Amino acid sequence: MTKQEKFKFVEELTEKIKQNPSFYVIDMGGFSVSKTNEFRAKAFAANLQVQVAKNTLIKKALDASEVDYSEIYPALKETSALVFFTENFKAPAQLIKDFRKEGEKPALKAAYVEETFFVGDAHLATLISLKNKNELIGDVIALLQSPAKNVVSALLSGKNTVAGLVKALEERKQ
Secondary structure (H helix, E strand, O other): OHHHHHHHHHHHHHHHHHHHOOOEEEEEOOOOOOHHHHHHHHHHHHHHEEEOOOOHEEEEEEEHOOOOOOOHHHHOOOOEEEEEEEOOOOOHHHHHHHHHHHHOOOOEEEEEEOEEEOOOHHHHHHHHHHOHHHHHHHHHHHHHHHHHHHHHHHHHHHHHHHHHHHHHHHHHHO
């Protein structure tokens, strides 16, 4: 790759990072060509983009973007690939987990999801179990509605009892 080609590649990668600010950095070292193609095909089916690049070029692209990605830099060793997603941030983690059933790779080096850094393969289970913003908002709404629903249902279930109590009190006054 010539210097001009590297410069253009870094510009394109920087633009991709700006468009998809959440991504995973994975270790695909030791993969055969067929395994790499199989991983890419599964990623494509899951609506993910895989971009294999040299660590120095990845670092330059991260430096050129608007976010401080310095927490990821120590993970940029050996063979790296960036996995971009547009919708479901759990999809890359699930793909890695499913693909590992056949072997020990790919390994999660780092991830930047929802403005949070996850460095190290130990965070794979955490990323799979995380809830996105919409799921969290739904949980909060359900929690807020729960006490109101309990009060309304208690009042509705006891309407005969309340009516009977009022009638008994009226009869007592007479």
